[in-house]
Amino acid sequence: MTDRIPLLIDTDPGVDDAWALLMAFASPHHEVLGLTISAGNVGLAHTVRNALKLCEIAKADVPVFPGCAVPLVFPADDAAYVHGRDGFGDTGYLAPARRAEAEHAALAMIRLSHAHPGLLLVCLGPLTNLALALRLDPTLPSRVGRLLVMGGAVTGQGNTSASAEFNLGFDPEAAHIVFEAFESFDLVDWELVLRHGLPHAEVEAWLAAGTPKAAFYRAISRRTREWSEDRRGSLWHCADGLAMAAALEPEAATGWQHRAIEVETGGRFARGATIVDWTGRTGRPAKARILAGLDPARLHHWLRLALA
Numbered sequence: 557m558t559d560r561i562p563l564l565i566d567t568d569p570g571v572d573d574a575w576a577l578l579m580a581f582a583s584p585h586h587e588v589l590g591l592t593i594s595a596g597n598v599g600l601a602h603t604v605r606n607a608l609k610l611c612e613i614a615k616a617d618v619p620v621f622p623g624c625a626v627p628l629v630f631p632a633d634d635a636a637y638v639h640g641r642d643g644f645g646d647t648g649y650l651a652p653a654r655r656a657e658a659e660h661a662a663l664a665m666i667r668l669s670h671a672h673p674g675l676l677l678v679c680l681g682p683l684t685n686l687a688l689a690l691r692l693d694p695t696l697p698s699r700v701g702r703l704l705v706m707g708g709a710v711t712g713q714g715n716t717s718a719s720a721e722f723n724l725g726f727d728p729e730a731a732h733i734v735f736e737a738f739e740s741f742d743l744v745d746w747e748l749v750l751r752h753g754l755p756h757a758e759v760e761a762w763l764a765a766g767t768p769k770a771a772f773y774r775a776i777s778r779r780t781r782e783w784s785e786d787r788r789g790s791l792w793h794c795a796d797g798l799a800m801a802a803a804l805e806p807e808a809a810t811g812w813q814h815r816a817i818e819v820e821t822g823g824r825f826a827r828g829a830t831i832v833d834w835t836g837r838t839g840r841p842a843k844a845r846i847l848a849g850l851d852p853a854r855l856h857h858w859l860r861l862a863l864a
C-alpha cells in the first residue's frame with residue numbers, strides 16, 4: 557500500500573509541460589496515476605505522441621488518455637510558433653513504442669477519481685477535458701482533494717492576447733465551467749511565471765547533466781529556448797514547471813491570495829481574460845487560491861531532480 561499522493565495530470569505537451577511531467581515522475585512523494593491529454597500547444601495527435609515519448613524516455617509506465625481535439629465551442633490557435641510544429645521542437649524523434657489508452661481522458665478522470673478519491677489534479681493545458689468530465693459527472697469535485705491550474709493572468713498581462721493567457725484563452729468556456737464547479741482551486745498564473753524566470757545559462761548547464769532525460773529535454777527545448785532568448789531576453793520561463801513545483805511542494809509557496817475570479821467568454825478585446833476581484837467588491841466567493849510566490853531554490857531543486 558503506497559502512502560504516496562495520487563496525482564493525475566492533464567496536459568498539452570508542449571515543451572514546458574514536458575519538464576513538469578519529468579518533475580512529477582521524479583517525485584518520491586507522488587504516484588502519477590495517468591496523463592490526460594488535451595490539444596493546445598499543438599494538435600491532439602502530437603500532444604498524445606509527445607506524452608507517450610516522454611514516458612518512454614523517463615521509463616514511466618503511466619497510462620496516456622487522449623482527450624478533446626478541439627475547444628468546447630470556438631476554434632483557437634495553437635502555440636506551435638513557441639513549441640515547434642510537433643510541440644517538441646521538431647527534432648524528428650523516433651516514434652514511441654507504446655500506444656495511448658482507448659479510454660477518453662474525461663472518462664478516465666471520472667474513473668480515477670472514484671478509484672483514488674482525494675487525488676491531486678494538476679492541469680497544465682486548456683481545461684477542455686476537465687470541463688467535459690464535469691458535464692458528465694458534476695460530483696467529480698467532491699473526489700478531488702486538490703486542484704491546481706496553470707493558467708490566467710491575474711492583472712490582465714496576457715501571453716496569447718493583450719489580456720489572455722494561453723491555456724484559458726484557448727478554451728474560455730471550459731475554464732468557466734471548471735471555475736464554477738470547484739469550491740476552491742490553486743492558480744499559478746502567467747504573471748507569476750514571468751517573476752520566476754530562469755537564466756538561460758543556468759538552464760543550459762542543467763541540461764548538460766549527461767542523463768538521457770537531460771539530453772532529450774535539451775533537444776526538444778532548443779527551439780523554444782532560442783525563440784525565448786530572441787523575444788524575451790536573458791530569462792527563460794517554464795510555466796508548467798513552476799506550476800508543478802507548487803503542486804508537488806505547496807510548502808515552497810511564499811504566499812497565496814484568495815480571490816474571486818471570472819473568465820471572460822465574450823467581449824471583443826478580452827475573450828479568455830481572467831478577471832480577479834482584488835477588492836472583494838462583487839461579493840463572489842473567493843474560490844481561487846492565487847500563488848503569490850515560490851521559493852526559487854525549491855523550483856530549481858525540482859527542475860534539476862527531474863533531469864537526474
Ligand code: RIB
Binds near residue numbers: 568571573721723795
Ligand atoms: O501560458 C502558458 C501555458 O500555455 C503553459 O501551460 C504552456 O504549456 C501552454 O500550454
Ligand code: CA
Binds near residue numbers: 568569570572597796
Ligand atoms: Ca501546457
